[in-house]
Amino acid sequence: xxxxxxxxxxxxxxxxxxxxxxxxxxxxxxxxxxxxxxxxxxxxxxxxxxxxxxxxxxxxxxxxxxxxxxxxxxxxxxxxxxxxxxxxxxxxxxxxxxxxxxxxxxxxxxxxxxxxxxxxxxxxxxxxxxxxxxxxxxxxxxxxxxxxxxxxxxxxxxxxxxxxxxxxxxxxxxxxxxxxxxxxxxxxxxxxxxxxxxxxxxxxxxxxxxxxxxxxxxxxxxxxxxxxxxxxxxxxxxxxxxxxxxxxxxxxxxxxxxxxxxxxxxxxxxxxxxxxxxxxxxxxxxxxxxxxxxxxxxxxxxxxxxxxxxxxxxxxxxxxxxxxxxxxxxxxxxxxxxxxxxxxxxxxxxxxxxxxxxxxxxxxxxxxxxxxxxxxxxxxxxxxxxxxxxxxxxxxxxxxxxxxxxxxxxxxxxxxxxxxxxxxxxxxxxxxxxxxxxxxxxxxxxxxxxxxxxxxxxxxxxxxxxxxxxxxxxxxxxxxxxxxxxxxxxxxxxxxxxxxxxxxxxxxxxxxxxxxxxxxxxxxxxxxxxxxxxxxxxxxxxxxxxxxxxxxxxxxxxxxxx
Amino acid sequence: xxxxxxxxxxxxxxxxxxxxxxxxxxxxxxxxxxxxxxxxxxxxxxxxxxxxxxxxxxxxxxxxxxxxxxxxxxxxxxxxxxxxxxxxxxxxxxxxxxxxxxxxxxxxxxxxxxxxxxxxxxxxxxxxxxxxxxxxxxxxxxxxxxxxxxxxxxxxxxxxxxxxxxxxxxxxxxxxxxxxxxxxxxxxxxxxxxxxxxxxxxxxxxxxxxxxxxxxxxxxxxxxxxxxxxxxxxxxxxxxxxxxxxxxxxxxxxxxxxxxxxxxxxxxxxxxxxxxxxxxxxxxxxxxxxxxxxxxxxxxxxxxxxxxxxxxxxxxxxxxxxxxxxxxxxxxx
Numbered sequence: 054x055x056x057x058x059x060x061x062x063x064x065x066x067x068x069x070x071x072x073x074x075x076x077x078x079x080x081x082x083x084x085x086x087x088x089x090x091x092x093x094x095x096x097x098x099x100x101x102x103x104x105x106x107x108x109x110x111x112x113x114x115x116x117x118x119x120x121x122x123x124x125x126x127x128x129x130x131x132x133x134x135x136x137x138x139x140x141x142x143x144x145x146x147x148x149x150x151x152x153x154x155x156x157x158x159x160x161x162x163x164x165x166x167x168x169x170x171x172x173x174x175x176x177x178x179x180x181x182x183x184x185x186x187x188x189x190x191x192x193x194x195x196x197x198x199x200x201x202x203x204x205x206x207x208x209x210x211x212x213x214x215x216x217x218x219x220x221x222x223x224x225x226x227x228x229x230x231x232x233x234x235x236x237x238x239x240x241x242x243x244x245x246x247x248x249x250x251x252x253x254x255x256x257x258x259x260x261x262x263x264x265x266x267x268x269x270x271x272x273x274x275x276x277x278x279x280x281x282x283x284x285x286x287x288x289x290x291x292x293x294x295x296x297x298x299x300x301x302x303x304x305x306x307x308x309x310x311x312x313x314x315x316x317x318x319x320x321x322x323x324x325x326x327x328x329x330x331x332x333x334x335x336x337x338x339x340x341x342x343x344x345x346x347x348x349x350x351x352x353x354x355x356x357x358x359x360x361x362x363x364x365x366x367x368x369x370x371x372x373x374x375x376x377x378x379x380x381x382x383x384x385x386x387x388x389x390x391x392x393x394x395x396x397x398x399x400x401x402x403x404x405x406x407x408x409x410x411x412x413x414x415x416x417x418x419x420x421x422x423x424x425x426x427x428x429x430x431x432x433x434x435x436x437x438x439x440x441x442x443x444x445x446x447x448x449x450x451x452x453x454x455x456x457x458x459x460x461x462x463x464x465x466x467x468x469x470x471x472x473x474x475x476x477x478x479x480x481x482x483x484x485x486x487x488x489x490x491x492x493x494x495x496x497x498x499x500x501x502x503x504x505x506x507x508x509x510x511x512x513x514x515x516x517x518x519x520x521x522x523x524x525x526x527x528x529x530x531x532x533x534x535x536x537x538x539x540x541x542x543x544x545x546x547x548x549x550x551x552x553x554x555x556x557x558x559x560x561x562x563x564x565x566x567x568x569x570x571x572x573x574x575x576x577x578x579x580x581x582x583x584x585x586x587x588x589x590x591x592x593x594x595x596x597x598x599x600x601x602x603x604x605x606x607x608x609x610x611x612x613x614x615x
Numbered sequence: 616x617x618x619x620x621x622x623x624x625x626x627x628x629x630x631x632x633x634x635x636x637x638x639x640x641x642x643x644x645x646x647x648x649x650x651x652x653x654x655x656x657x658x659x660x661x662x663x664x665x666x667x668x669x670x671x672x673x674x675x676x677x678x679x680x681x682x683x684x685x686x687x688x689x690x691x692x693x694x695x696x697x698x699x700x701x702x703x704x705x706x707x708x709x710x711x712x713x714x715x716x717x718x719x720x721x722x723x724x725x726x727x728x729x730x731x732x733x734x735x736x737x738x739x740x741x742x743x744x745x746x747x748x749x750x751x752x753x754x755x756x757x758x759x760x761x762x763x764x765x766x767x768x769x770x771x772x773x774x775x776x777x778x779x780x781x782x783x784x785x786x787x788x789x790x791x792x793x794x795x796x797x798x799x800x801x802x803x804x805x806x807x808x809x810x811x812x813x814x815x816x817x818x819x820x821x822x823x824x825x826x827x828x829x830x831x832x833x834x835x836x837x838x839x840x841x842x843x844x845x846x847x848x849x850x851x852x853x854x855x856x857x858x859x860x861x862x863x864x865x866x867x868x869x870x871x872x873x874x875x876x877x878x879x880x881x882x883x884x885x886x887x888x889x890x891x892x893x894x895x896x897x898x899x900x901x902x903x904x905x906x907x908x909x910x911x912x913x914x915x916x917x918x919x920x921x922x923x924x925x926x927x928x929x930x931x932x933x934x935x936x937x938x939x940x941x942x943x944x945x946x947x948x
Contacts, residue, residue, distance in 0.1 A: 117846060145853070147852070149852035154847075162847045164862050215941075
């Protein structure tokens with residue numbers, strides 16, 4: 054921050070803002086008495102877990118709140134105007150003109166039936182007066198697409214959103230937001246749906262644009278890593294109230310609020326010194342040899358089907374009580390690997406040996422018995438439970454299918470619910486009565502009910518808030534110890550892999566590019582791809598990830614690129 | 616991903632569909648033939664019965680004359696052979712080629728059904744969109760109740776009530792028929808005369824579909840309005856109308872087009888009832904009469920033509936679907 058910045062009037066100021074929720078909710082206010090400012094050329098991060106009200110504030114800035122909630126007290130001032138008091142015309146000039154917004158999910162945030170070029174044009178045509186000519190608009194679109202680093206803008210503007218990758222879509226959203234040179238950019242979890250490497254590129258892009266244009270950025274995130282990388286100032290929210298705010302150095306180095314400290318502590322970090330060397334049995338429990346899988350996606354009549362290689366000769370071993378992390382970006386084939394081991398997806402070639410048997414040869418009853426010992430927990434705890442089945446039933450069904458009596462199975466279900474940190478009475482309730490973290494605990498209980506020897510966790514904590522994530526990871530670590538579980542932990546988040554795994558496999562396009570003990574992979578990565586991934590971990594400087602430790606004693610650089 | 620020109624892709628798709636169409640028509644022709652044979656009674660019995668004498672000798676002669684004494688397989692083979700040559704046979708009852716009978720009636724049916732379909736689609740989606748945009752308002756409630764009533768009203772009953780009110784009581788509209796007979800009219804007046812005759816049958820036929828499309832469009836609009844890209848459009852500073860026209864309508868129409876395409880065929884079926892109620896000289900009446908008279912060649916011909924119409928409509932739906940939604944063109948979602 055330079056002095057000139059300090060001197061300028063804020064582009065956004067929020068004063069004593071309270072947003073009332075409709076009656077009958079779990080709390081009267083979504084946001085209570087929140088005040089903060091965003092100055093030109095400054096990145097302010099609004100941090101909090103789900104339900105903290107951070108998105109509500111972002112929506113209030115552009116007066117985009119749902120009809121059922123309204124501002125009860127306080128005021129928002131954007132570029133000198135209060136959006137709640139503006140008439141329709143002026144509000145429209147503000148939205149997309151002085152202040153632009155980008156959202157978490159770039160695919161659903163773009164109209165699926167409109168070419169992306171047209172969607173950007175629309176932004177220009179709505180705001181620029183007098184109306185520029187068609188040629189000028191077209192040139193401007195090309196220029197914007199180039200500025201956000203999209204290759205081949207000519208081809209790209211003619212594409213539909215579904216034809217682009219996640220990162221490209223978010224770049225299109227940013228190009229759209231930049232079209233009228235806004236003074237304020239609101240980015241609501243802009244990188245949460247993206248891979249680490251893409252996340253870094255997008256954050257860099259936002260930061261570059263901020264610097265070029267001196268615009269203020271309000272960045273909403275749940276990730277303290279992201280905060281450490283890009284923020285000038287931080288506002289920490291909990292249950293709609295500001296618990297702490299200040300410069301990034303103040304808040305991250307010397308958090309005053311207990312809650313902030315908890316959040317920072319909950320960021321998964323490599324605990325390499327703590328990782329114990331598991332006493333390795335001579336024979337592995339699970340052995341995967343040269344697994345192959347290619348998906349063929351049908352296209353038009355005359356086009357050859359598109360081939361996606363999900364597994365290209367993957368081999369791995371897993372011993373009793375060991376945790377193996379499989380990391381990679383989306384499309385690397387890590388989920389397919391998990392599904393193939395479960396035989397939910399049939400591999401094209403290779404062998405899977407489990408406990409001395411060839412899993413791929415098993416049929417019928419033998420397969421059923423083997424599957425019992427291999428259980429999986431999926432990413433989305435909302436979609437993985439039958440909404441019309443009581444939690445107890447969901448857990449008991451497995452053992453019952455293998456001959457346990459209903460009474461015994463229910464008894465077991467109650468015990469397991471207590472073991473995963475819930476109450477035994479939870480058995481008689483339905484999944485919708487639980488939070489995301491609780492549901493994931495239920496899913497874990499369900500998997501454990503069959504007394505598996507291998508547990509596959511497919512992005513099992515990715516959908517959870519950091520603090521909840523930390524609790525679930527701790528639970529898994531305990532269970533592993535207790536039940537001598539072997540775990541395959543599939544994740545895109547290297548920080549989680551570093552926290553929980555004994556060994557790590559790095560997948561890229563269905564191939565293992567690196568494999569080794571966690572400490573080795575994280576401190577001395579061999580493959581360039583692994584280095585890229587590690588490089589992209591948000592907040593790696595601040596949180597001092599091994600292998601990338603900054604020079605001892607040096608303060609972390611708050612900005613990733615300045 | 617590189618996209619083929621969508622026009623080229625759609626052209627190729629149309630070609631392959633037409634090849635499928637021919638195969639499907641032959642299967643349908645066979646199926647129709649078997650179905651009609653399975654019904655009790657044959658035309659010879661009906662004819663013999665109507666001429667007053669159920670004389671076995673006459674029955675035998677009639678059967679031989681019309682080839683009904685030959686094995687089913689032979690009858691089927693000769694029927695399919697003729698279908699391929701576009702010869703749909705000869706109506707023994709009406710003593711005219713089936714093709715002539717159908718072609719004579721087809722325009723009246725198409726006029727009725729196409730008009731009803733277009734009106735139902737146009738008015739239904741418009742009302743549905745308005746209701747959806749104003750969800751929860753008085754207007755929405757009125758539209759919803761109205762469409763529920765229309766949806767629940769039997770088609771023939773609505774037709775009869777319309778006749779009762781507008782023809783019998785008020786005397787505003789002609790109660791039945793296609794045109795005023797025995798009157799020479801100038802072309803324009805003739806067209807108006809037909810239009811006047813069409814009002815009630817079209818209304819009766821369109822009502823239920825209008826209700827379906829309105830309800831569908833309403834829920835579709837409500838769903839689209841909650842999508843993230845509508846929030847994006849609002850955050851872009853677009854005005855209400857440009858959000859509706861530029862972002863909501865096309866997305867909301869996708870499910871409506873799907874259902875409309877499937878139902879367009881059923882609409883032709885619904886015409887049978889309406890044409891009977893309003894003495895409309897179309898295929899529906901022809902079907903009804905042919906059924907009563909066991910006029911197999913006519914029935915087979917009509918079934919075949921209706922099947923072709925349904926298949927062609929489905930093909931059109933697919934093409935329109937692909938034009939509306941680019942994700943369908945490449946087959947990748």
